[in-house]
Amino acid sequence: MIVLHRVCKRFGTQRVLEDISVTIPAGRSVAVVGPNAAGKSTLLKCILGLVRVDSGEIWVGGVSIKQTPAYRQRMGYMPQQPRFPENLTAAEIIELVKQVRRLSGAVEEPYIERFSLAQELTKPVRALSGGTRQKLSAVLALMGEPEILVLDEPTAGLDPVTAQRFKAELRARRAAGTTVLLTTHIVSELPELVDEVLVLLEGRVVLHEPIAALATDGSPTALEEALVQRIREG
Amino acid sequence: MQAAQVIARWELRNTLRSRWVAGYAGAIAALSAGLFAYGGGMPEQVVVSLLNVVLLVVPLVSLLFGVVSVHTAREFLELLLAQPLRREELFWGFVLGTVVPVALVVPVGLGIAWGVAARQGWELYGILALESFLLSGSFAAFGIWFALRWEERLKVFGAAILLWFALSVLYDGVLLAAAFLLQRYPIERALFVALLLNPIDLARVAVLLQVDAAALLGYTGALLRQVVGSTWAIPLVVVGSLCWLIVPLWQAARTFVRKDF
Numbered sequence: 001m002i003v004l005h006r007v008c009k010r011f012g013t014q015r016v017l018e019d020i021s022v023t024i025p026a027g028r029s030v031a032v033v034g035p036n037a038a039g040k041s042t043l044l045k046c047i048l049g050l051v052r053v054d055s056g057e058i059w060v061g062g063v064s065i066k067q068t069p070a071y072r073q074r075m076g077y078m079p080q081q082p083r084f085p086e087n088l089t090a091a092e093i094i095e096l097v098k099q100v101r102r103l104s105g106a107v108e109e110p111y112i113e114r115f116s117l118a119q120e121l122t123k124p125v126r127a128l129s130g131g132t133r134q135k136l137s138a139v140l141a142l143m144g145e146p147e148i149l150v151l152d153e154p155t156a157g158l159d160p161v162t163a164q165r166f167k168a169e170l171r172a173r174r175a176a177g178t179t180v181l182l183t184t185h186i187v188s189e190l191p192e193l194v195d196e197v198l199v200l201l202e203g204r205v206v207l208h209e210p211i212a213a214l215a216t217d218g219s220p221t222a223l224e225e226a227l228v229q230r231i232r233e234g
Numbered sequence: 235m236q237a238a239q240v241i242a243r244w245e246l247r248n249t250l251r252s253r254w255v256a257g258y259a260g261a262i263a264a265l266s267a268g269l270f271a272y273g274g275g276m277p278e279q280v281v282v283s284l285l286n287v288v289l290l291v292v293p294l295v296s297l298l299f300g301v302v303s304v305h306t307a308r309e310f311l312e313l314l315l316a317q318p319l320r321r322e323e324l325f326w327g328f329v330l331g332t333v334v335p336v337a338l339v340v341p342v343g344l345g346i347a348w349g350v351a352a353r354q355g356w357e358l359y360g361i362l363a364l365e366s367f368l369l370s371g372s373f374a375a376f377g378i379w380f381a382l383r384w385e386e387r388l389k390v391f392g393a394a395i396l397l398w399f400a401l402s403v404l405y406d407g408v409l410l411a412a413a414f415l416l417q418r419y420p421i422e423r424a425l426f427v428a429l430l431l432n433p434i435d436l437a438r439v440a441v442l443l444q445v446d447a448a449a450l451l452g453y454t455g456a457l458l459r460q461v462v463g464s465t466w467a468i469p470l471v472v473v474g475s476l477c478w479l480i481v482p483l484w485q486a487a488r489t490f491v492r493k494d495f
Contacts, residue, residue: 011494042436048316050495069318077316083309087251099240100376124251140313211461 007056018203029180034200040183082137086126090123111139151182188220238327238414245331261342270351277355295396296370300377325490340366361444365437368475373392379486433478
């Protein structure tokens with residue numbers, strides 16, 4: 001379970017997150033949506049400990065994130081813009097992250113196969129396309145089957161086939177009880193990926209509801225209209 | 235610190251494969267070999283010639299390397315910070331893997347040329363290698379600190395260039411002018427302190443004390459030898475240079491641990 005209690009964050013004079021209190025039960029999938037600069041990525045980064053909150057508390061699995069970085073052993077993270085050391089190969093990047101996470105065995109193998117990455121493993125990162133780097137990022141997030149996945153616009157930059165495979169993997173993870181927290185601008189993919197939608201507007205939570213309550217007919221169009229209306233209402 | 239070792243090892247591999255670092259090392263080795271070939275193979279002459287290049291080029295290259303290494307690694311650092319490790323571990327792993335190989339470029343490049351062409355005067359090589367290592371490490375640490383401290387790249391590069399210009403060009407001029415204008419006053423102690431406040435001057439004085447080139451030592455260097463004696467002058471200068479490595483590294487570590495990524 002992820003719990004945020006009265007979390008506030010400013011960058012200089014700009015308020016990025018304001019009094020955020022949210023509970024994400026274990027095994028739920030939540031999409032954080034909102035316009036650009038609403039604070040979506042900052043919210044994810046606060047949970048990961050990349051951004052320090054000014055006030056408030058965050059607990060992951062009952063442990064305050066201020067206490068120890070060990071809670072991140074249970075989390076897989078896919079950043080918005082994957083960039084890796086240019087002179088290492090994809091295989092070496094995977095090995096590095098495995099060593100840091102103390103993962104043993106061929107935990108990456110199923111995902112390398114799923115995302116057709118085998119041919120690219122021996123190439124240096126500088127020779128990889130943006131889409132391939134995104135696939136590598138997905139492998140790094142998924143390997144070791146973490147209990148919580150934090151994904152910042154995960155399908156942006158993926159080709160349609162890989163995006164489909166990635167979404168199928170996410171559905172399988174949801175079914176297996178993984179907690180998923182993701183940001184996206186693609187509203188149409190929300191019904192198949194998440195249980196709940198959390199709308200951020202200027203750093204405040206303006207909506208946190210099950211997706212079924214927003215689009216009763218389950219159609220992406222109805223969901224998009226409902227979300228836009230809620231965002232306009234503020 | 236197991237995670238720091240892992241990161242240092244992989245960062246080191248990444249840095250050593252960099253064409254840029256290879257080119258820099260090759261240029262230093264070629265320059266050293268050229269100076270030995272056309273300088274009659276006399277280590278003292280080669281060192282005095284090479285010293286000017288080291289004092290001017292090494293700080294600038296190291297500063298820019300420090301800045302660029304953080305800018306290019308920023309997103310990867312974010313990814314690593316999302317792993318179960320402490321920020322201190324990540325910082326020291328990153329620094330060891332990036333700063334050390336760059337700081338070793340001159341010692342290794344010069345060492346190869348020295349081993350082939352000179353094969354003597356290893357004490358002199360030792361002090362130049364040590365001082366260039368400390369100088370390069372210090373400026374790379376400043377570059378890393380600046381890149382962590384400010385987000386705007388223009389500001390970071392501006393600060394880096396300004397620091398290099400101030401310490402390598404402006405400082406001696408200001409010092410000379412001050413010494414001239416204040417010649418009626420007892421300013422020896424102030425000048426002695428001024429020497430310790432510039433890592434480039436410290437490196438220059440350390441090497442010239444070893445060469446025993448009194449004419450090139452300058453006022454502060456001569457004063458140093460007069461005050462503490464020849465035996466203790468070099469160790470004192472090396473300790474001063476070491477402080478110039480530790481301070482920016484410590485500042486960079488503090489900034490990294492508190493930074494929002």
